Every structure is written in structure tokens, then in C-alpha cells.
Amino acid sequence: MIIIMEPHASDEQINKVVNRVQELGLKAILNKGEIQTVVAVIGDETSKVPSTDVFDELSGVFRTERVQVPFRLASRTFKKEDSVYEIIPGVKIGGNEDLLVMAGPCSVESEEGIMQTAHAAKAGGAKVLRGGAYKPRTAPRTFEGLGELGLKLLKQASKETGLAVVTEIMDIRDLDLVCEAADIIQVGARNMQNFSMLNELGKSKKPILLKRGMSSTIDEWLLAAERIIHHGNERVILCERGIRSFDSKYTRNVLDLAAIPVIKQLSHLPIISDPSHGTGKTAYVKSMTLASVATGADGLIIEIHPDPENALSDGPQSLKFHQFYDLMEEVKQVRSLVKPMYSPKKSPAGV
Amino acid sequence: MIIIMEPHASDEQINKVVNRVQELGLKAILNKGEIQTVVAVIGDETSKVPSTDVFDELSGVFRTERVQVPFRLASRTFKKEDSVYEIIPGVKIGGNEDLLVMAGPCSVESEEGIMQTAHAAKAGGAKVLRGGAYKPRTAPRTFEGLGELGLKLLKQASKETGLAVVTEIMDIRDLDLVCEAADIIQVGARNMQNFSMLNELGKSKKPILLKRGMSSTIDEWLLAAERIIHHGNERVILCERGIRSFDSKYTRNVLDLAAIPVIKQLSHLPIISDPSHGTGKTAYVKSMTLASVATGADGLIIEIHPDPENALSDGPQSLKFHQFYDLMEEVKQVRSLVKPMYSPKKSPAGV
Amino acid sequence: MIIIMEPHASDEQINKVVNRVQELGLKAILNKGEIQTVVAVIGDETSKVPSTDVFDELSGVFRTERVQVPFRLASRTFKKEDSVYEIIPGVKIGGNEDLLVMAGPCSVESEEGIMQTAHAAKAGGAKVLRGGAYKPRTAPRTFEGLGELGLKLLKQASKETGLAVVTEIMDIRDLDLVCEAADIIQVGARNMQNFSMLNELGKSKKPILLKRGMSSTIDEWLLAAERIIHHGNERVILCERGIRSFDSKYTRNVLDLAAIPVIKQLSHLPIISDPSHGTGKTAYVKSMTLASVATGADGLIIEIHPDPENALSDGPQSLKFHQFYDLMEEVKQVRSLVKPMYSPKKSPAGV
């Protein structure tokens, strides 16, 4: 950590900074410049200085810059090898495992629909069934999911097909219910910084699919993962799902695919891509799916629906089954070509 | 609502759209252009079409545009007059009431500190004491508030000074506890789209201070307010606290002051400004406080601390007591000058 | 075009709108809703209403929405088939042509350097040599290129290797000089809305590589292309090079790869990707290059340098020659797999 003093900071102000560094069990080195002084902090800043406010608030301090990344448990420094999790027996994600495909409707709408979709997901090669029982909706008075019934239907579809289930939690009071049906618990973009929810999920045993917040930085996202791990649950899967930009006319969000190699370099956690929410339009799902695979993503989460035109939510971004089958064929080809290009003999993110 | 068809949409596709419009109890008018057809939807779209997906997903549809705003209960169309609430006897916000100042520390840290601060807040003219018992912190392993003890200390400070209390709720399971201490319940920026929390707060009797999400549009913000009102609680106060931009080197956020006249035009709800979080630096709090008052805001929420250099959170943006007193003097002058400029005889937002 | 009137617009205000529509040679249809009236405008709005201000300014108008895209000559509606250009004999871009690779240093620095790099570009399979003679630099007092000498060296390298040359124009007064050396003239992101420059380039005979502005919407970008075409030069190549976001800690920009299928759907113009500026860091260039190819881009522009550590500009994002050779091998494989997936038998952008 580097503490940059203001041009005219007094010796007294500088001493106060040095004292605070030492109180935290760290070492301070003064770099006296012609114009201003910079205090370098030596030691484990990530653990000992969770927030830089402790220095920013001191008078005479201009700015503080972290040298180390602000997360520790989620970092490659903490753990060099890729994390690999077994979701259900035989279904793994991360490292050299196969690309893990999660597919299904935005919301569970009916028994017939979810069964049909589960079979289609399986036929296309997915190992995980996605489906919302509780749906985040910007506007009230909108279909918000079947709730408990939705969870039961997911469970039933899972039994029938052998697929694992991923579903979103919206209210931490539903955790037990959700855990009964889900093999992976999804945290939506809007809850990525719902800290009390993250704390509770840290006590759960299920893997967590942590979607990136709409305007979350890479650091904030990894800090949210860190929070879950810190509270006891090591199995976090990251999911890039598009960020907010100044232009949403043609795509709902901007799918930030560079986040995939960035995360691979900074962290040992697996990362998947959501081209359905990332674009918001069926017409662009194919290109962005193939591009996601080309970056070396560990998995995909894709919306499919037997009849997107009559879906109760997010129809515009759902693929029909035959579109999904075709796309999965193409995905397999790109994956088999690209995977060896990112083999462990090569650097994780680099050329 | 306007449904724009693709240039080569078939008659069958257009008919399907018209049918769906009619199924929803609305009327469709076709506007056949040379290049493409536009279907105008006549009727109460806000209630009957909460999400435009219902049309976007149909084949042949290019894009859907709402004509009416997507919120209803929160709109000026629904209620023309400014909403005015009595927080505690004698303390009101909205319409022609006095500017309501909320002041206090970011977090409650100790009995002595909060008592001292409450007296300073009152001395400066604040009617509401702010203070966090539960603090949202990006990184785990950081001071996250005194919790229940913090709530007790706020209650005690309130009794001693007669100030009302505003404090943030982080976990809906704490609602009863929070209600015991708080006169206004604050929803932080990170929870603005925590829909299960908003639903519960809709059942509460306390006024809700709804901070704008870091990258929330005006429509999303008013829809979050709408959700609370829809679930039964009409007393929502909006709070502009800065949005995320591409430049956070000198200010933490960009305080979007134009949101104040925009909200005044669209909605009857009161709106206040948070220049402390909006800038993140003491040096800019004064200017942005005065600017907020000049836009006609209904109130302010400002961080003050007896000793910002030793605050456990957000020290860099807290004012010292004497700075707060000086600023409040200036605020009063600007308010008394500006208030008549926005009198009801003039249009709410306009020149 | 749709003109949405305010809820309480008078008949007189509506009539004024209708009159203005008719004055422009267009037809107006009234859609009288319960709450507000919507005027649908029928006819060629793209040509006849270049700016919606003509309606927005009328009293009683709430908002105007275009139905048609705002560009015409650059649109797929105007021209269905992909545009294909021959840059120099034997080197083409667009449609079913081979992926066109442009490679070279950020700036031309010396004769030896550019010759060496040109040979390496050719060896890796590039057909176009990139290199800056004039460099846009945020700060003054920085190396701003060799100018005329740089152009001569590019010309010389082109003669020796048979590569075409692409170089950036910074000042329209240099157009003749630049045209002597360049086969493609590059417009940088900072000049994407330098309208007087675009107008002049419209009179030139050389293909124009139009980089997307840092915060340009898709519409603004295609309107900049439209301007060049409108002034007489049909050969515009678009280049996605990353947009500005709220997080630039790990990547300089956010490479918006979904722009590629979006452009393919909206326009007939070829589009390439710039993974070097798009990420700003060598470590991420490989992943984003492969992802760009997977989206169906028509070409790539990549920075390479014999000794990136001693480059005078943009060293951190340049590949070494051997990295470039390896990457080009991988690019060929992905391209040969992906190209048939986007064959004309399939829809341009869709699944």
C-alpha cells in the first residue's frame, strides 16, 4: 500500500500516518520527493487493512493506492491451481474439466414445460438445468415465479433426467427450501452486494454461482466471492453476465468477455459466461456463446424454452430447442479446438 | 406503448401482436409505414403491461417503446400534489415544508460518540440523526457496525435530543429490531433492487429512505419506490447519492443533481441529496450541499463526526462539527432565497 | 417515427405537430390514447428527419422515438449483401473473403524497426502493415510520431514486403501526404466525431478504417460511417476497439464484442476487432483475439513490436513476434472452424 501525502503535508501529519501504519502491525518506509512524500506500507496489507479509509481520513493524506489486490482467499496468490468442484457425482467444473453447460428457462412455468425443457437441455449436452422459482422483476405486478412449487418441479425434473439444478435465491429466509432443490445456488446480479445474503451463503454447503453486478468492478466481484469463502464456503463459481453501459439500444448489456482471462489470471475460481442475459437478444446469443468458449470460459449458462414467444419472462433472449442443439454442436467444436490452447503448460491468461 | 415491427414482418406476425394486445384488454391501432408497421397500444399500459417482454418476444417484433412511464403509484399523473410526511410530531418533509436535514456519523461507534454527535446535529439544525448500526462493507473482515447495540444507542440519543432517527437495514430479518429504533428506515444503494426486502418494507409503517442504486436509471429507482408503495407503504423518500461513472479519481461517485428536478417533475415523492457519499471527500461537500439546496431538494443527509480522522468508517467524507455549523448557516441562506423560486405558483421543475 | 405527446397536450399543440410532419413531406396518423396521444409518422424518416429536434422542440411534445435506424447508406436495408473491398490487388475484406489481419507497431520508430516488423507481420500471415506516423497522445511533451518520415518508412516497408499500409490521420491538412503512403486511412477513436475530417475523407478514394469512439453508441458510429459515404466514399471498414467503462484497473477498455454481430445485422460494412487497444495488456490479447474471430469478425488489427519493452508507445499491449506467430496459427484454426458457421445460408447474426 502506498500513501501519497499532499504537497504541503507537515512532518506532524506524516508522523501520524507512520504511527497508524505501525499500530496496524505493518512497516512504513518514507519516500521524500521534491514535491510530496510517499509512505510505502510493507506487510500483509490485504488482511490488515481491509479498507483504505483508515489512512484516507488522516489530514495531509492525498490518496491511497493498494499495491496488493484487495482479496486474498479468492486470489491466485493464495491458491495457484485452478479450483475444481464436483457439483453432483460425475459433474465437475473448473481446471481441465469439460465445459459445463447449464440450460433451461428463465422461470419455471409449468410441470410440462420444465420436464420438456430438462429433456432438451440434456439432449443438447447440458449437465445442469437452470430455472427460476423466484424471479427478480424490476416492476411489481409482474410474474415473479412459482416459488415453492417451482422448486419442487425443478427437483422432479432433476430426478427424471439426472441433471443437476441451479436456481436463484432471492430471500435468504428461503435458503433451506432452495437447498433442498438446488445443487448450485445462484446469486443474481442485483444481489451481488447483498452482504447479509452472502454471509449466510458462506455457511451453506452448496456451490454458489455468483453473477457479476451490473456495474461491479472486478475487485468488487472478487470481494463478494471472498466474503462467501471467508464465511466458510469455498465453492464459488463466477458468472459474467454483462455490464451496464451508455448504449442499450441493441443489446441489453455489454458482455465483458475480457473479464474471463482477467479472472483466470487473478483468481483460482471457475468462471462461466451468460450470453443470454449478456445480450438480451436471441439473434446475438450464438456469436457471444462461441466467443465465450474461445476465451477459455469454464462453462455457459443459456436460456432455452419450448416456446419463447409465450414465455412468462425473458422470452426475447431464449433459444428454441433446435437452435440450442445446433449451437451446442458448434460449441463442442470450438471447445475442442480452443481447450488445448489454454492448457496448463501455457500461462493461464497470456499468449 | 408502441410496438415497432421488423421491416419484413408478415401479416400473420402483425396479427399475433394485435391479438396479444387485445388479450391484455388494450386496443391496437396499426400504423402501416412504407418500410415497417408500428402498432400503437391504447389503454392503461402501466398496469396491464408491467414488462414489455410480452411483446418483445413475439417474432417479427423489432422493438417496443413505452409511451407512459412504467410506474404508476409513484407518478405525478397518479397524484398531482407533493407528498408530505410527518416523520415524528413536528418534523415533516416534502412540499412547502422546511428543508429537512439529517446528520450524524457513518456508523455508530460508541455511546459517547453518538451522544456528542446527536447534540451537534441538533445544534446545527438537523431534525434527524443518521447513524449506521449495520454497515455495508465491500470487503469482509472490516468493521460492520455495532448491530443491536448500535440501534440501542441511536434510540437513547434520540430520547435525549428529540431528534428522529434514520438508520439502514441490511437484513430483512432485522426489521423488527430496526423498527424499534428507527423513525425512517434507510435502504442503501446496494439493496435498491433487493426486491424481497422492498416487498417486506412495503408492509412496514415507517417511512423509507430509498437511496438510488449505483447504476440505477430514474425509471428503475421509481419502480423500486413503486414496489414499496404497491405493497402498502406510501411513505417513500428518495435520496440521490451519486452514480457510478468512468472517473472516480477525485470524487467517489458523480452526484446527479439533475435527478432532483427530474424526480420533481415525474413524481410526487420527496427527494433529498447525500453530498457526503455523492462526493466521498470533505473538500467537495460544501459546494455540492449548496448546489443541492439550489435545485430545490427537500432535504439533505450529511455525515458529521467528532473526530473524522479516527472514524471507523467513511472518515474521509465526514465534516467536523464546526464545519457542519458553518455550512448549515450557509444552507439556510441559500434555502430561504431559493425556496420561493420553486413555489407552487411556478411549475414544479421548469423555468 | 413516433411523437409522444404530453398527457395534457392541447388539440392546438397536436395540430402543430401534424402540420410539421406534413411540411416535411411525411404522413401523420393520430393514435389517441386515454392518457396521451401518439403521432405516428409514415414515410422515409431517415432522409427527411435527420434530427428529431424538429419535433422535440414543439410545445406539448414529450418525447420522440425513431422507428427506423437513423442511418441509411450504411444500413442493410439500403444494401442487403455484405460489402467487399479490394484494398490492393489480391487483398480483400468483407463477405466471404479471408480474415484480413493488420499488424505492426503502434508507432513507426526507425527504419530498421519497421522493416523487421513488416517482415514479421507478413510471416505471421498479415496482409496489411499498421503503423502510426502521427500518434494521438493524451499528454503533450510525449513522442508524437515521426510524421512525414514515418510515412516514407511505411511506404518503403510496403514496397519491400508487398503488404498494404494502414495509418492514422490526425490532421486533415496531411491528407495528401497520408494518401501517398496509405492504402487504408485510419480514423482514431478520438476523431470519430471530427466531422470536418469525416467530410474530407468522404472525398478521398482510399478505404477508411473508422474506429469506434470511446463512448460512441452503435448509432453514432454508423452515422459517422454514413457521413463518409454521404460525402462520396463508400469504402468504410468499422473497427471495434473497446469502450470506456467504470472499471479500467485490469483492462484499459471494455472490448464490446457483441458489437460485431450487431453491426453485421444492421449494416453491410465490414467490421474488424482491435484486441490490442481493446484490452491494453499483452496478457489478454490472445483470448480476445480468438473471441473476436469466433464472433465472425472480418479482420483483426494487432500490435506487434520487435522489442515491446523499448517501444516508444503502447509497449504494454504489443506482442513479440513469436507470440504473434503462435497466435496466428490458433487464429487460422478458429477461423476455419467458425467461418462456415456464419455462412450466408445462415442468418447474418442469428442462431
Add this chain to the structure above:
Amino acid sequence: MIIIMEPHASDEQINKVVNRVQELGLKAILNKGEIQTVVAVIGDETSKVPSTDVFDELSGVFRTERVQVPFRLASRTFKKEDSVYEIIPGVKIGGNEDLLVMAGPCSVESEEGIMQTAHAAKAGGAKVLRGGAYKPRTAPRTFEGLGELGLKLLKQASKETGLAVVTEIMDIRDLDLVCEAADIIQVGARNMQNFSMLNELGKSKKPILLKRGMSSTIDEWLLAAERIIHHGNERVILCERGIRSFDSKYTRNVLDLAAIPVIKQLSHLPIISDPSHGTGKTAYVKSMTLASVATGADGLIIEIHPDPENALSDGPQSLKFHQFYDLMEEVKQVRSLVKPMYSPKKSPAGV
């Protein structure tokens, strides 16, 4: 400047960094941490290291952070006192001078119109007449200004009223023409990083009104000012005109008013606000004008038009004359109240 090495940087890599620091005439201090080494650079980094690429490109370097601001001539460190310029005899801007109001139409449209508007501007208290002879328009085939005739009409209006003239330059080849009519030359947001234009304006003798680019950081903006000053013209006036955000439904841009106190702290240059472009809607101009004055801005630039409904450009944001007169009365009151609050006895930006 701080150079942060990667966790496993070798001694050789560190030495290479130290050598490069020394070659640049600066001093390096090593701060060896437990995890990584930080090299502090002592000396005048602003002059000697215009771009941090010189270090970023070295292998083993993780990241570089400037300690000093990247601009020098534009900084408060270089010049403590506010810069004050005399535009024409008796008309000054900056420091303790009166608020300088610039008013006029977006474009000059006719002799009658500009004369009438100039008299209204003067009647309202403006000292400078604004008006575009060349207009930047996103779409071609739109009214782009009267050009040379427009300049003549401005000159004529200036003679008749005694107002100074500010007008935008769009093509550097028009510099002589523009200089004949203009007392202040305006650089529009789209040309803020048109470096060849800035270089030429540095050789001019006229004050330059430098609008902030749509997505320019504060540093980039001050570096653009620095470029003009570096090339010889010290008289730069900054103009905040709104930045691009994720929400443009109700306001065209987000007027970043905190930029005013930030600039006041970092720089000695005067800064004005443009509430017309900053909001894009007449209804919000009043609030944002008053807020601008409340932050301590040195001036305002406001669009007025005799008949906004028939303006050829930007009608929706122009005030009618009577609206302008009323607003100017209110501006005077707020200014007279606020100015003493920012007197030199108080800190420039602080509370």
C-alpha cells in the same frame, strides 16, 4: 510515481526498472515488501515521464501509479492564484470577477434572429454572445450552420451591442476566419481530444473555451488544457457540459457539478457551466443553472432563442427571452449570496 512490481519479479527485472528511472534523470527508492517490491520515483515526474508506458511495458512491472497530477502548467501547484482574463475591455472572467454570462442561440440562423437575441442577451445581463456558425451534427444531411455568413452576423451583432463573441471552431483551416469574429474560440466536446486542433489553438492569441469531452476524465480534460498552454496560449476557460451515463431518458447528459470544486482545487483556470447542453431540456435548465452558481462557477453559457419551437438546432433546450430574464434575476441573487462563501479567505474548494 510508484512502480508496483509483480509478486515474483526477479532482481534483474527490478534493476532494469531502476535503470530506466535513472536514465530519465529521476531517483529510485526500493520498497521491498514481503510479497512484492515497489519502486518509488523521486523527482519531477510530470515533466520527465509524460506517459507511464515507459515503465508499464517493462517485464515484471504490474502497475504504475502517478503520485503527482499528470498536468503541470494547468495545475495549482504551478500557479497558486486564480487566473483572471480580460476578454474584451471591461469584461473579465475568473477569481473575484463577476459571474460571466454567455448567452445566445445554438446556431446563428438569420440576421434578424441574431440581432434580436444579442439584444436580449445583453438585456438579461450577459456580456458574451454565443452562437454557432459551424455546428457539429451527429447525422449528415442536417443544417450545419451558416459558416462564414454566420461569423459575419456575429461580428455585426457584437458591434451593435458591445457584447463579446464566443463561437465554435470545427475545422482548424477556418482559424483565421473564426478569429476575425470571435473573442473566445470554443472547442466542442467532440474535439476535446482533437490534438492537432489544440496544438494550433495554442498558437492563437484568443482565449479558448474548452468543453469537457463526453466521457473525458478530469485528468484528460486538464491535459487538453495543458496542451493548449504548452503550445503558447495561457488563456483557457474550462466548461463542464455534462458527461455520458447509462441513463439518457430524461436528461441528455449528466451535468457533473462536482467537477467545479474539483477543478478549483486542482487548477488555477476559470471554469463555467453549460446547463443547456448538460440537461438538454428547458424544464431542467433553471435548477441546474442555480446549482451551478451555488458551486462557485465563474460563469455560465446558456442557450436562448426568440422562438425555440422554430430553432434549426437544439430548440428543446433553449430558453425564451422572458424565461432568461427571470432566471438571470434569480442567478444574481444566488451569486451575491454564494460568492462571499467562496472568498479567498476560505479554502478554494473546501468547507
